[in-house]
Amino acid sequence: MKSLCIITARGGSKRIPRKNIKNFLGKPIIVYSIESAINSKIFNEVMVSTDDEEIASVSRQYGASVPFMRSQKNSDDFSTTSDVLIEVIEAYHRQGAKFDIACCIYPTAPFVTAAKLQEAFTVLIENKYDSLFPVVKFGFPILRSLKMENSLIKPNWPENYLKRSQDLPPAYHDAGQFYYFNVPSFLENKSMMMKKTGAIIVDENSVQDIDTEDDWKLAELKYRLKHEHNHQV
Numbered sequence: 001m002k003s004l005c006i007i008t009a010r011g012g013s014k015r016i017p018r019k020n021i022k023n024f025l026g027k028p029i030i031v032y033s034i035e036s037a038i039n040s041k042i043f044n045e046v047m048v049s050t051d052d053e054e055i056a057s058v059s060r061q062y063g064a065s066v067p068f069m070r071s072q073k074n075s076d077d078f079s080t081t082s083d084v085l086i087e088v089i090e091a092y093h094r095q096g097a098k099f100d101i102a103c104c105i106y107p108t109a110p111f112v113t114a115a116k117l118q119e120a121f122t123v124l125i126e127n128k129y130d131s132l133f134p135v136v137k138f139g140f141p142i143l144r145s146l147k148m149e150n151s152l153i154k155p156n157w158p159e160n161y162l163k164r165s166q167d168l169p170p171a172y173h174d175a176g177q178f179y180y181f182n183v184p185s186f187l188e189n190k191s192m193m194m195k196k197t198g199a200i201i202v203d204e205n206s207v208q209d210i211d212t213e214d215d216w217k218l219a220e221l222k223y224r225l226k227h228e229h230n231h232q233v
Contacts, residue, residue, distance in 0.1 A: 006105070007059070008084050133177070
C-alpha cells in the first residue's frame with residue numbers, strides 16, 4: 001500500500017500576509033505540518049502543492065518534496081481543496097506514480113502531530129473507511145441554537161429549546177486540520193464526505209482556525225499552554 005501526504009499551501013493570503021510561511025513560535029508554520037508528516041513514517045512521499053517559489057523553497061529546506069508547481073487555475077480564491085488534490089494526484093499519475101491512500105494536511109495546522117496522524121491512519125485502515133478526518137464536539141447543543149429574524153431572536157428548533165443538554169445528541173464540526181482518503185474512492189466522489197467517512201475526536205484545545213491576526217495569537221497561546229502542560233506531565 002502506497003501513501004502520499006499532500007500539504008496544500010498557495011501563496012496568496014489577504015487577511016494574514018504570507019500566512020503559510022509566517023513565523024509561528026520560532027519556525028514557519030508550514031514546517032509543523034511537514035515535520036509531523038515525515039515523523040509519522042506513514043507516507044512514501046510528503047509533498048507540498050504550491051504556486052509560490054518561496055513556499056516551495058522553505059518546504060524543500062525542511063524535507064518536503066515539491067515535484068511540480070500548482071497551476072494558476074487552482075491558485076485563486078475560488079479553487080477548492082478537492083480541485084487541488086485532484087490536480088496533484090493526476091500529475092503523479094502522468095509520472096507513473098500511483099497511491100492507494102493520501103492525506104491532505106493544511107499548512108496552518110501546528111497542532112497536528114505524528115502520533116495523531118498514526119492514530120487516524122490506523123482507524124482508517126482497520127475500518128476500511130473511504131475517508132477520515134478529525135472532528136471537535138460543539139461546546140453547546142446546536143439543536144438549541146438560535147437565529148435572528150428581523151432583529152428578533154428565535155430558536156432554530158423550538159421543540160428542543162426546553163430540553164436538557166444531556167438529552168440532546170452531541171454534534172461535531174470539522175477540525176480543519178487533515179483529511180485521509182482512499183484515492184480511487186476520492187477520484188470517483190470528488191469529495192471527502194463519502195459513503196464510509198469516519199472520524200477521530202480531538203479536544204478543543206488542540207484546534208484553532210487561523211484566519212485573522214487574533215486567531216494567530218490565540219493559536220500560539222494554546223500551543224504554548226498545551227506543550228507546557230505536556231512537559232509538566
